[in-house]
Amino acid sequence: MTKSLPLIFTAPRRGKPPVHLADLDPAARKEAVKALGQPTFRADQLARHYFGGLTRDAELMSDLPSAGRQEFVDAMLPELLSPVRSMATDSGDTRKTLWRAHDGTLIESVLMAYQDRVTLCVSSQAGCGMACPFCATGQGGLDRNLSAGEIIEQVRLAAAAAKDGAFGEPRRLSNIVFMGMGEPLANYKRVLQAVRMITDPNPGGLGISARSITVSTVGLLPAIDKLTEEGLQVRLAVSLHAPDDELRDTLVPVNERWKIAEVLAGARRYADRTGRRVSIEYALIKEINDQGWRADLLGKVLKDALGHLVHVNLIPLNPTPGSKWDASPKVVQDEFVRRVQAQGVTCTVRDTRGQDIDAACGQLAASEKDKQQ
Ligand code: SAH
Numbered sequence: 001m002t003k004s005l006p007l008i009f010t011a012p013r014r015g016k017p018p019v020h021l022a023d024l025d026p027a028a029r030k031e032a033v034k035a036l037g038q039p040t041f042r043a044d045q046l047a048r049h050y051f052g053g054l055t056r057d058a059e060l061m062s063d064l065p066s067a068g069r070q071e072f073v074d075a076m077l078p079e080l081l082s083p084v085r086s087m088a089t090d091s092g093d094t095r096k097t098l099w100r101a102h103d104g105t106l107i108e109s110v111l112m113a114y115q116d117r118v119t120l121c122v123s124s125q126a127g128c129g130m131a132c133p134f135c136a137t138g139q140g141g142l143d144r145n146l147s148a149g150e151i152i153e154q155v156r157l158a159a160a161a162a163k164d165g166a167f168g169e170p171r172r173l174s175n176i177v178f179m180g181m182g183e184p185l186a187n188y189k190r191v192l193q194a195v196r197m198i199t200d201p202n203p204g205g206l207g208i209s210a211r212s213i214t215v216s217t218v219g220l221l222p223a224i225d226k227l228t229e230e231g232l233q234v235r236l237a238v239s240l241h242a243p244d245d246e247l248r249d250t251l252v253p254v255n256e257r258w259k260i261a262e263v264l265a266g267a268r269r270y271a272d273r274t275g276r277r278v279s280i281e282y283a284l285i286k287e288i289n290d291q292g293w294r295a296d297l298l299g300k301v302l303k304d305a306l307g308h309l310v311h312v313n314l315i316p317l318n319p320t321p322g323s324k325w326d327a328s329p330k331v332v333q334d335e336f337v338r339r340v341q342a343q344g345v346t347c348t349v350r351d352t353r354g355q356d357i358d359a360a361c362g363q364l365a366a367s368e369k370d371k372q373q
Helices: 026-035 041-052 069-076 148-163 184-199 221-230 245-251 260-274 292-306 330-342
Strands: 081-089 094-101 106-113 118-121 125-127 142-145 175-178 213-217 235-239 278-284 310-316 346-349
Touching: 026 041, 026 069, 041 069, 081 148, 094 148, 106 148, 118 148, 125 184, 142 184, 148 184, 175 184, 184 213, 184 221, 213 221, 213 278, 221 260, 235 260, 260 278, 260 292, 278 292, 278 330, 292 310, 292 330, 310 330, 330 346
Parallel strands: 118 175, 175 213, 213 235, 235 278, 278 310, 310 346
Antiparallel strands: 081 094, 094 106, 106 118, 125 142
């Protein structure tokens, strides 16, 4: 039988999501279960259902005693995100879902099926405080940090959707990119908690390889250094967008705090420690950062800072409401790629999924209003 709930399960203040199994480490899960009057082995049973079975449906948990089961599951696996709307495009291979958190906060995540993998683009914050002028998320400012449970719920729900035939055949969610709403390294603790739970083997976690996770950042240097110390194998992506500080100051305002050379030196330490190439994201903006000389400079700056441990991912600029900027013409883009590569740096163009449903890079804005109106 469920006892009265301990303090950590009391009604949350607005903005603070209820505590969930996925907010707790294994020892704390046992404590929480015990506080609910249940034997501690039930923590593993619940984890098996949640991380292994990808469910929070009490009815499917026949190994739990039926008396008080629903209350127990509600307390340990409260509903953190409810779907508001789902939209699909790219012949059904890209699906954006708008979620509502317990306090009305809205976030989005995007699930993408490819031939060889299924990737989830996950949000780490509601909104974003980084204020990059070409990004729709940045325009609305920061709403709040997501809890580890809210991040993991996006992953669990996506994994369940893929398994349950969102793309026809059952598919396994294989890759996670922290490229949705928010700056993951500004919500460091929760993002790291989530990364550990995504990578922990079943039943403690989702059992997805760290090498298949990408954490993308505007370049919060102290947090990059901290991540280096974690000794994880996750891929680091840096949103650079300009090879020179003068321009980057205007495109990525946090550059005023940590300059390109410092950020790239931090990225180099990360690459040296993990042996993994760093991805450099570069949204190509017509007549802003797409000049040939900037391509040459980008290649040179990256080569000097990172040697072979770098890869450039060009993102054709996606349209955002009210933006005065456009994507570069294809010929300019091709020339840009060629000139970066001529410096000995690999460079590819990101396939922009989901543009027509505002699900592409920089378009997530989590509004309940229908775009068409
Ligand atoms: N805050 C993190 C995570 C977001 S990742 C970061 O900035 O790295 C989203 C990526 O899409 C970032 O590289 C971002 O700069 C880029 N982006 C933002 N707006 C865009 C737009 N309108 N078109 C193309 N890419 C954009």
